[in-house]
Amino acid sequence: MANLSDNNEKVRALTQVEWQLLFNLIPEIQKTEKFGEFEEGQTLEDGTVELPYYQPVEIVGDLIDVVITLDFVPGWNWLEWEEGDDILCEPEPNYSKHKIITLCKLLTMIVRADEFEEGFLIENFEDGTVLKI
Numbered sequence: 001m002a003n004l005s006d007n008n009e010k011v012r013a014l015t016q017v018e019w020q021l022l023f024n025l026i027p028e029i030q031k032t033e034k035f036g037e038f039e040e041g042q043t044l045e046d047g048t049v050e051l052p053y054y055q056p057v058e059i060v061g062d063l064i065d066v067v068i069t070l071d072f073v074p075g076w077n078w079l080e081w082e083e084g085d086d087i088l089c090e091p092e093p094n095y096s097k098h099k100i101i102t103l104c105k106l107l108t109m110i111v112r113a114d115e116f117e118e119g120f121l122i123e124n125f126e127d128g129t130v131l132k133i
Helices: 004-012 016-023 026-031 058-070 082-089 100-113 120-126
Strands: 036-039 053-056
Touching: 004 100, 016 058, 026 058, 053 058, 053 120, 058 100, 058 120, 082 100, 100 120
Parallel strands: none
Antiparallel strands: 036 053
16 A cells, blocks of 8 residues: 555656646536436336436546546545545635645545445535535
8 A cells, every 4th residue: 555655746746737637627617507416216127126326417427537547646545534524524624725635635535435425426516625626
């Protein structure tokens, strides 16, 4: 598992072109009003039941792709990062006071957490968290 200093080096080594992959998403995020829809489960023709799920819009998938591609914090255990939970739970978080590595970790945490809490990523788009970070 990579240590924190390795992750800081990874973020420092990102090129302007790599950062631009992330920053190019900002205008689309700003103009998007709805980031996904909740789809009710259905009974399929064969009798199986499809569970309800969130269907994200394209920009949500684009952010996931960029976060995965840039791999800001390889080998980092986001599940145990209590500081991230604390930051995201602040009523009015001031993201500008945090280091770049912390912001990268927050984006990674939000993307990964959606795998366990479906809709979490869409919620963080809709409440403005992703754009603020």
